[in-house]
Amino acid sequence: MSSADFTLIREATVPRLRRLRGHGLTIVAGLVVLAILLLAVIGPSISPFDPTVADAEPFLPPPNLSAWPGLLWAALSGAGTPVHWFGTDASGLDVFSRVISAPRTDLSIAVLANGFALLIGVPAGLLAGYFRNWGTETLMRVSDVLQSFPVFISAMILVALAGQSTVNIVAALAVLYSPIYVRLMRAEVMTQGARGMVEASRALGSSEVAIAIRHVLPNSLGPTLVQSSVTIGFAILLTAGLSFVGAGVRPPTPEWGLMISNGASGIMLGQWWPSVFPGIAISLTVFSFAALGDVLERAYRS
Amino acid sequence: MLLRYIGRRVAVSIVQLLGLVVVVFFLIRLMPADPVARLVGLNASKEAYAQASHSLGLDQPLLTQFLQYFGLDGRGGGLLEGHLGVSWVTNGSVLTEIGQTLPVTIQLLTLSFIITLLIAVPVGIAGASRPGGAFDRGVFVYGLFGGSQPEFWWGLMFIFVFFFKLGIAPAPLGLVNPMDMPSEPITGFILLDSLLRGEFDVFLDVLWHLALPTLTLVFILSGPIIKMVRQNMVRALGSDFVLYARAAGLRESTVTRYAFRIALAPALTLVGILYGVMLGGAVLVETVFSLGGIGQYAVRAVLAFDYPAIQGVVLVITSISLGIYLVLDLVYAVIDPRVARS
Numbered sequence: 001m002s003s004a005d006f007t008l009i010r011e012a013t014v015p016r017l018r019r020l021r022g023h024g025l026t027i028v029a030g031l032v033v034l035a036i037l038l039l040a041v042i043g044p045s046i047s048p049f050d051p052t053v054a055d056a057e058p059f060l061p062p063p064n065l066s067a068w069p070g071l072l073w074a075a076l077s078g079a080g081t082p083v084h085w086f087g088t089d090a091s092g093l094d095v096f097s098r099v100i101s102a103p104r105t106d107l108s109i110a111v112l113a114n115g116f117a118l119l120i121g122v123p124a125g126l127l128a129g130y131f132r133n134w135g136t137e138t139l140m141r142v143s144d145v146l147q148s149f150p151v152f153i154s155a156m157i158l159v160a161l162a163g164q165s166t167v168n169i170v171a172a173l174a175v176l177y178s179p180i181y182v183r184l185m186r187a188e189v190m191t192q193g194a195r196g197m198v199e200a201s202r203a204l205g206s207s208e209v210a211i212a213i214r215h216v217l218p219n220s221l222g223p224t225l226v227q228s229s230v231t232i233g234f235a236i237l238l239t240a241g242l243s244f245v246g247a248g249v250r251p252p253t254p255e256w257g258l259m260i261s262n263g264a265s266g267i268m269l270g271q272w273w274p275s276v277f278p279g280i281a282i283s284l285t286v287f288s289f290a291a292l293g294d295v296l297e298r299a300y301r302s
Numbered sequence: 303m304l305l306r307y308i309g310r311r312v313a314v315s316i317v318q319l320l321g322l323v324v325v326v327f328f329l330i331r332l333m334p335a336d337p338v339a340r341l342v343g344l345n346a347s348k349e350a351y352a353q354a355s356h357s358l359g360l361d362q363p364l365l366t367q368f369l370q371y372f373g374l375d376g377r378g379g380g381l382l383e384g385h386l387g388v389s390w391v392t393n394g395s396v397l398t399e400i401g402q403t404l405p406v407t408i409q410l411l412t413l414s415f416i417i418t419l420l421i422a423v424p425v426g427i428a429g430a431s432r433p434g435g436a437f438d439r440g441v442f443v444y445g446l447f448g449g450s451q452p453e454f455w456w457g458l459m460f461i462f463v464f465f466f467k468l469g470i471a472p473a474p475l476g477l478v479n480p481m482d483m484p485s486e487p488i489t490g491f492i493l494l495d496s497l498l499r500g501e502f503d504v505f506l507d508v509l510w511h512l513a514l515p516t517l518t519l520v521f522i523l524s525g526p527i528i529k530m531v532r533q534n535m536v537r538a539l540g541s542d543f544v545l546y547a548r549a550a551g552l553r554e555s556t557v558t559r560y561a562f563r564i565a566l567a568p569a570l571t572l573v574g575i576l577y578g579v580m581l582g583g584a585v586l587v588e589t590v591f592s593l594g595g596i597g598q599y600a601v602r603a604v605l606a607f608d609y610p611a612i613q614g615v616v617l618v619i620t621s622i623s624l625g626i627y628l629v630l631d632l633v634y635a636v637i638d639p640r641v642a643r644s
Contacts, residue, residue: 025443145321150582150619153600157612160604161333233450241586244454245601260455264590267458268473270466279455290450 026295032288040103044254047097048075048082051254054092059266062087062095062273089262089274093252099277101254106285109169110235114228116174121181122217122224128182129189129220130212140186147179155238156247164250169242173235180231181224188220195219226296233289240282256282307635315624319617323381326616327368330609337607341390358390371613386617387610389603396614400596404618405490406477407584407595413493413512414519415577422524423569426531427562433536441532448525457518457590464514474591477511478504515591519584523576530572534565567634574630578623 044051062085063071071083086095124143128136158172192198193216201211240257242248249255251262256278263275338355339346346354355361359370366375371387373380381387386396429441457474464471477492488495493512496504538544538561547557585597592598596615603611 141321145318145325148318148322148620148624150616150623151579152585153582153597153604153616153619156601156604157330157616158333161330161335161607163334237450237452240452241454244586245589247601247604257452257454260452260458264458267462268466270462272462275455275458276462279452279459282452282455286450286452287447290446294446 025291029288029291029295032284033292036103036107036285036288039100040107043103044101047094047101049084049094049097051093051097051101052252054088056084056088056092056094058088058090058092059271059274060084060088060092061271086277087273089259090266091252091262095259095274095277098254098259099256099281102256102259102278102281103285105166105249105253105255106236106239106282107232109166109173109239110232112170113173113177113235114231116170117177117181117231118224118228120174120178122185122221124178125182125185125224126189126212126217126220129186130193130216131208140182143179143182146176147183149176151176152238152241155242156245159242160247164248166249166253169239169248173238177231177235180227184223184227185220188223189216192216192219222300226293226300229289229293229296233286233293236282236289237286304635308632311628311631315628319621319624322620323613323617324368326613327371328364330612331364331367335607337390337609340607386614389608389611391602391606391608391611396611399599399611400614400618401490402487403594403596403599406492406593407581407588407597409491409493410512410515410519410587410593410595411577411580411584414516414523415573417516418520418523418527419573421520422527423531425524426528426569427535427558429528429532430535430539431558438532441528445525445529445532448522449529450525451522452586453518453522454586454590456521457514457587460514460517461590471514472511474514476592476594477508511591515587515593518587518590519580523580526576527569527572530569531565534568535561538562538564570633571630574626578619578626581619581622 049055063083075083084094084096086099089095089098124139128139155169155172155176158175159168162168162172197215198211201215202208206214236256239248240255240260243255243257244261246261249258251258259278260275260282263271263273263278266272266274338351338358338360341358342350342354352361359367362370369375370377371380373382373385379385384397386400388394389396389399392399425441429438432438461471461474465473488498492508493505496502496508539557541561541564544557544561547560552560582597582600584595585601587593588595588597589601596619599611600615602608603615
């Protein structure tokens with residue numbers, strides 16, 4: 001077989017393989033995101049222990065894997081005492097309850113921050129892309145300066161100086177993530193503005209503001225929505241990182257980064273469970289959001 | 303043409319930097335934080351509070367403080383002469399303190415980026431050579447995975463495995479053995495200093511202490527860089543000139559080499575941007591391993607409301623980032639003159 005035949009075969013099989021790859025990963029990522037969303041709603045109410053009240057011995061290890069089936073059976077049939085599935089942390093808080101209660105903290109912060117970033121970035125980007133004058137040029141320069149801040153350190157400064165609360169984390173992340181949306185929206189609006197429909201509406205006598213909102217806005221939202229999945233994932237990482245260095249939410253709020261930070265000193269002594277489980281949760285969640293973002297991006301482009 | 307372009311870019315960067323300093327200066331002072339209370343404690347008397355406030359210059363109007371910081375109030379010694387002020391907590395010069403912590407971060411980042419590139423470039427090219435194959439699928443998933451991971455947690459996991467379980471890594475307590483007397487720094491980069499002195503045991507010891515932090519960063523950084531190299535290689539291999547090179551009967555290795563040259567430029571941009579981001583972002587890994595880099599210095603400054611130190615850190619990190627972008631743009635303008643014209 002000549003190398004040209006190989007190329008032909010390769011080209012014929014690649015699209016199918018790509019679709020398959022997309023599917024498996026998409027399903028897993030979608031399921032994880034759904035599970036985390038569900039936990040954000042019901043997590044605190046289904047946790048076996050109060051995630052913020054310590055009523056057990058500190059550093060209780062999780063039960064042996066071999067004991068899990070029996071314990072699970074007992075728990076499901078309603079017999080026996082509640083089990084510390086993931087053990088307890090340095091202050092005797094139940095790790096399992098905190099891991100499944102944390103999505104409410106982490107996900108609300110990430111989703112709200114992304115929402116507000118969209119609320120700032122989309123109108124600003126629409127203005128900057130549609131009406132190009134000195135005012136919107138200034139807006140872009142401000143956005144440039146914002147974007148050149150080191151993200152993690154800026155978030156730390158904003159949150160620590162404004163007061164370490166959930167509201168302030170949301171506000172800080174929204175401000176820091178909005179320039180991405182200004183830029184994406186502006187670029188998209190500029191390509192949309194050159195299309196025939198804008199010219200047509202203008203000929204029909206629509207006002208510029210009406211054209212911008214009714215025709216250009218809905219046609220330009222695609223890339224910003226695709227970016228949202230990625231931004232939510234990164235916002236979760238940043239929120240966890242802030243608590244890890246002590247500049248985020250305060251204990252005993254159930255939050256994954258805070259839990260890892262509390263368990264960090266135990267790691268060197270072999271007490272792995274207080275920080276291993278929340279870490280797995282972050283790792284899976286953020287990876288799933290990134291994978292979904294990638295799938296959405298490819299779907300949008302094709 | 304090129305010179306004018308360079309001049310314009312440098313001017314824009316300087317204006318951007320000045321804007322940034324002004325924004326940071328006013329922003330942190332408009333925040334509802336009370337640095338005086340943090341310094342003297344909440345139970346301090348009114349007189350002690352007023353005295354501390356006076357010695358920090360915080361009882362002056364905002365504009366006076368601003369002019370002082372820039373050295374425009376006639377007394378000199380401000381930012382325009384290269385002074386970053388004095389830390390409110392340690393009373394040391396912010397410039398000196400940054401000079402001690404910044405090399406730690408740069409050393410860690412440079413080592414990590416070199417190793418990352420040595421791994422990511424061949425892996426990305428191998429993935430791109432057979433798009434859709436099993437290896438490529440693995441590369442693709444890892445590219446997504448590595449770029450979306452909590453590095454501080456992976457650092458802890460590596461400590462658990464390599465220090466606690468296997469006992470082959472040192473305790474995560476800094477760069478040097480706490481028993482050793484530190485020598486007087488020459489360049490500030492411990493690895494370089496030890497080589498300059500010919501102390502190979504120190505050199506190896508520092509490398510040993512850097513192994514896990516570097517492993518953590520390589521694990522995280524290789525994700526996006528592999529993804530970028532692969533993506534650009536796929537695009538370059540699909541371009542017309544590769545088709546022509548194949549049609550002309552060139553060997554596959556030669557074709558790959560040509561395509562790689564085209565794919566390299568965008569990947570280098572990503573490396574530059576990531577390096578700038580990691581100057582501030584390395585703080586998490588520095589914290590896990592207690593390395594004492596500029597990130598940890600920033601955390602200490604922020605949590606203590608040490609305004610001069612905060613301003614200094616932001617200024618230095620952003621200057622380096624802008625410097626990197628500038629160099630990248632200039633390299634582009636030299637490679638591709640169309641950039642300078644647009």
